Amino acid sequence: MYRALRRSAAATAYLVAGLRTALPSMLGLLALPFAGLLALLFVVLPWLPGLLRPVRTLAAIERRRAGRALGREIPEPYPAAEGPTLERAVRLLRDPSTWRDLAWMVLHGLSGLVMGVLAIALWPSIAFALSMPLWWWAAPEGSVSALVVLDGWPRALTMPFLQAAVNTAALIWLLPYLARFQARLAGWLLGPSRRSRLTRRVERLTETRAEALEAHGAELRRIERDLHDGTQAQLVAVALRLGLADRRFDADPDAARALFLQARDGIEDALTQLRTVIRGIYPPILSDRGLPGAIRTLAAGQHIPVRLELPGEAEARVPAAVEAAAYFVVAEALTNIARHSGAASAEVVLRRSDSSLHVLVRDDGKGGADAAGGSGLAGIRRRVAALDGTARIDSPAGQGTTLEVELPCGS
Known part of the structure; x- marks a missing residue:
């Protein structure tokens, strides 16, 4: 029971907090027909980005609230706002996320207001119903009711408790469902659509492919530089020492032997550098x-x-x-x-x-x-x-x- 009440309290807090966006949305509904008519007449089109800014601000607030309730971040679905004002306005009219925001505003303005008021009213209504048998007889006749008018003790001792039970059931089971519905509605309408997610995914894959090619090219250049400046130079030096040793072998065996020893050291250095290059590719x-x-x-x-x-x-x-x-x-x-x-x-x-x-x-x-x-x-x-x-x-x-x-x- 304690866990159920905690869920109901959390749902109540969520639905009541939704009034912050539901009330402005409800007020905005009154202006939508006029704004839409003017937009169709291209009178207010240059000012459309500024007029939609409050809608997107409300949507951003609701997106954060719903994301916390759903346990996941809801990304913004809007493309980058670039270009001249008129061009941005036309792009906003063509952008599905604009119409999804307006659809959310309509639905949330109507349902969010009702849900928020219901969440506020359910808690005191239980106490009101339970206290009714104590004072119903002192109220003017017909002015107090628990679903029906209380006109006698039999009804006064049964109907208020029935009303309290119904309200408690709504508090425990209905409010959490309404809170989940409100959060999922926001996640569905205010998040990116399936098409925009696929578009962004393609853009992301294009970017990562470019990054992969760049990283691969940088790695190849690093390996080539290491081999050219290190290993290749060492092997060229070894080849020169071996050639000099071959020419001096008959005339000066001691000098030839010294050159052979230097060539051996050079080969060991070249092997060390090769191992370093290999470690850079995949560390052993x-x-x-x-x-x-x-x-x-x-x-x-x-x-x-x-x-x-x-x-x-x-x-x-x-x-x-x-x-x-x-x-x-x-x-x-x-x-x-x-x-x-x-x-x-x-x-x-x-x-x-x-x-x-x-x-x-x-x-x-x-x-x-x-x-x-x-x-x-x-x-x-x-x-x-x-x-x-x-x-x-x-x-x-x-x-x-x-x-x-x-x-x-x-x-």
Whole structure:
């Protein structure tokens, strides 16, 4: 019973709070026919963006309320407002989200007002009905009723309690249903439609494809640069030493032997550089120790304490590309912390769900990190976007930096 009353109280609070948007919506209904007529006559068309701003403000308030009630964020469905005023006005008329907002305003203005008033009235009506047997006889005849007029003690001792039972049932079962209906109505009308979600998905895939190509090209250029400037130069030097040693072998065996030894050292250096290039492609430590072990190694090499929250080895197993990206994110983030943050401590959290890998890196440094400032954050975003993941950076000045990355990895 206590849980039912808590649900009813929460539903009442939600429906009553809905009056903040229902009352303005109801008032706006009176102006809609005139505004629509003027818009059709192109008299008010240049001012249409400004006239729709209050509607979108109300929709934004309701979107946040409904998102909290539904436990999920309801994204805004509006496209970017660009271009001249008249062009934006025409685009607003063609935009389905504009008409969905107006439809919500009509439905919410009518139903939200009724639901809010009902939610307010049900609670005192129960107390009113239960107290009626105590004072009905002192009221003027016919002025007090509990569904029917009370004209005797039999009715006074039965009908008020029946009314209280009906009101209590409505309070416990009807109000939560109405609150869910109101939240779902807002989520359906004020969120993006299926078509707009598909459009945004295509745009997102186009962006991530471009990011993937850019990240792939940058990786190829890095490998080519490392091979050209390092390994290739070492091998050319080895070839020259071997050629000189071959020419001096008969005339000066000792000098030839020294050149052979230098060539051997050069080959060892070239192999070291090749191993470094290979580690940049897929760090061998991931194969040897897995992602949690590799992150522990990264944390152990820091000059500040790093608190770790990592899953087990079996739970953290993800595709190799996701593993490499997560390792790169943590390594780059810890490098940024060491170089730029001035932090006294850091934290790395790794969580695995059915469909994604969540990486969080936080520090208590000076904050103010900027992805456009060449701090490595832009590289993290490119690497994450290449896998259709998301990266969020929160770095207020003086309050540290939080990097959250979500990488899809399938079930």
